[in-house]
Amino acid sequence: MNVLLFGATGMIGQGVLRECLLDPGVERVVTVGRSAAGVTNTKLRQIVHSELGNFAPIEALLVGFDACFFCLGVTSAGMSEAGYTRVTYDLTMAAASTLVRLNPGMTFVFVSGAGTDSTERGRLMWARVKGRTENALLRLPFKAAYMFRPGVVQPMHGVRSRTAAYRILYSLTAPLLPLLRRLFPNQILTTEEMGRAMLAAVRRGAPARVLESRDIRQLASG
Numbered sequence: 001m002n003v004l005l006f007g008a009t010g011m012i013g014q015g016v017l018r019e020c021l022l023d024p025g026v027e028r029v030v031t032v033g034r035s036a037a038g039v040t041n042t043k044l045r046q047i048v049h050s051e052l053g054n055f056a057p058i059e060a061l062l063v064g065f066d067a068c069f070f071c072l073g074v075t076s077a078g079m080s081e082a083g084y085t086r087v088t089y090d091l092t093m094a095a096a097s098t099l100v101r102l103n104p105g106m107t108f109v110f111v112s113g114a115g116t117d118s119t120e121r122g123r124l125m126w127a128r129v130k131g132r133t134e135n136a137l138l139r140l141p142f143k144a145a146y147m148f149r150p151g152v153v154q155p156m157h158g159v160r161s162r163t164a165a166y167r168i169l170y171s172l173t174a175p176l177l178p179l180l181r182r183l184f185p186n187q188i189l190t191t192e193e194m195g196r197a198m199l200a201a202v203r204r205g206a207p208a209r210v211l212e213s214r215d216i217r218q219l220a221s222g
Contacts, residue, residue: 001202002028004065006095007072008037012111012150014159015191016069016198023199030061033072052091055098063102067202070095070110076126084126089133100140107144107202110137114151114213138209146201147210152188159191186214193220
């Protein structure tokens, strides 16, 4: 399997990259982002591309992939709807529309979020934009496309969030997370489970095109 990964420097992206590199069935991983992931591996190639809305200059490097794991995203805190749309919708669709043309047999996995609004008309700005993005992706003629909607994701194996507020939150709640996972096993995922579920979705498909935390966990467990 050849995997293209966006957002490899983010918390979920770091976890997904780790699982891809550990998986013996993954032959090649290529990351695309504004900065390198800071990982060295014989399977890995990193494309540093500053203009993520325009993939024409690197199209020749984006051919021959079985899967795209799109983990690129930002928090909506302090952002206008227009600004959040540019990052969440515009960049995602620029990548996806390019990839579906170059790799029509690709499976595309998009990291969305719990509470995403598929109607695109709800009160929460971020949920509307995520819903619009999901709906647009599902209309593209990929071999398969899956929308992952995790809620709480626990970083594992040294993975760290790039957002300072999240790092503080995770450090404060880390002692409680194992207990909370036992009490609410289908509400809290790990970065390891996110990566394994994405790989499973490519290999054997998923029970639905939109996957909530419970579905992701079951997919990861096989």
